[in-house]
Amino acid sequence: RKKVTLGTLRSLHRKREPITVMTAHDFPSGHVADHAGMDIVLVGDSLAMVALGMEDTSEILLEEMILHCRSVARASKTAFTVGDLPMGSYEISPEQALGSAIRVIKEGRVQGIKLEGGKEMASTIRKITTAGIPVLGHIGLTPQRQNALGGFRVQGKTSSGALSILEDALAIQEAGCFAMVIEAVPAEVAALITEKLSIPTIGIGAGNGCSGQVLVQIDMTGNFPPGRFIPKFVKKYGDVWGESMRAIETYRDEVKSRQYPAPEHTYPISSEELETFTK
Ligand code: KIV
Ligand code: NA
Numbered sequence: 001r002k003k004v005t006l007g008t009l010r011s012l013h014r015k016r017e018p019i020t021v022m023t024a025h026d027f028p029s030g031h032v033a034d035h036a037g038m039d040i041v042l043v044g045d046s047l048a049m050v051a052l053g054m055e056d057t058s059e060i061l062l063e064e065m066i067l068h069c070r071s072v073a074r075a076s077k078t079a080f081t082v083g084d085l086p087m088g089s090y091e092i093s094p095e096q097a098l099g100s101a102i103r104v105i106k107e108g109r110v111q112g113i114k115l116e117g118g119k120e121m122a123s124t125i126r127k128i129t130t131a132g133i134p135v136l137g138h139i140g141l142t143p144q145r146q147n148a149l150g151g152f153r154v155q156g157k158t159s160s161g162a163l164s165i166l167e168d169a170l171a172i173q174e175a176g177c178f179a180m181v182i183e184a185v186p187a188e189v190a191a192l193i194t195e196k197l198s199i200p201t202i203g204i205g206a207g208n209g210c211s212g213q214v215l216v217q218i219d220m221t222g223n224f225p226p227g228r229f230i231p232k233f234v235k236k237y238g239d240v241w242g243e244s245m246r247a248i249e250t251y252r253d254e255v256k257s258r259q260y261p262a263p264e265h266t267y268p269i270s271s272e273e274l275e276t277f278t279k
Helices: 006-014 027-035 062-075 094-106 119-130 143-149 159-174 187-196 240-256 271-278
Strands: 019-023 040-043 080-084 112-114 135-140 179-183 201-204 212-215
Touching: 006 019, 006 080, 019 027, 027 040, 027 062, 040 062, 040 212, 062 080, 062 094, 094 112, 094 119, 119 135, 119 159, 135 159, 159 179, 159 187, 179 187, 187 201
Parallel strands: 019 040, 019 212, 040 080, 080 112, 112 135, 135 179, 179 201, 201 212
Antiparallel strands: none
């Protein structure tokens, strides 16, 4: 496969072929997403919670996001790779946002950035896209603002709420976003917004009428202990936790019973050398 570019994404959108997006947070998770043929690999700041165990995404620093972007970018050879601007790295001014975006591109080695927000972020998005950095928007539920939103709640459930998200979508399209994530919005609302836009929408908890879909890799591969809460929209396609448990428990048992390492896992020494050594 050839490297996915904005041109590739535009052509997929034109053909109404769904755009596949998967998050990644390090070299192996980036590698597998890229090999599985994802169009976009997103280094989402959800990694703060799912990969670093932080309470919420507000804790992660720009420097830390850059490190994760760089490790994913080394593995993501084909997918268009996008890094999230973390909370605090872009809200102060368009200049601050551009500075952070440039760092994520130069040091994180990804091809584009994502930031959360609608109309109020339009001038910031314009500043970054004008500098030649592709911006993926993110509207609807914006997790970095969870405290202001009163938690992780579905957005656009009222006619005025839905209208406000449509205005956000139009504003950030106008500001030059190449696509936008729509998170946790009723399917009908996301589908209508998608119809009204000329750029692709990437849904998460936003139904099947979007131009593409994104999921958090650790959620969808089932790489978490049984009983952990996962949002309604997540489909668990795998059981990575179960497979890792099986492997590590078997290893534990084989070490305890001295079944591992077996002769085939050891290095030989010639009998002559051994004899001299043991003398
Ligand atoms: O941080 C993240 O993983 C995201 C996606 C879920 C869109 O923003
Ligand atoms: Na995010």
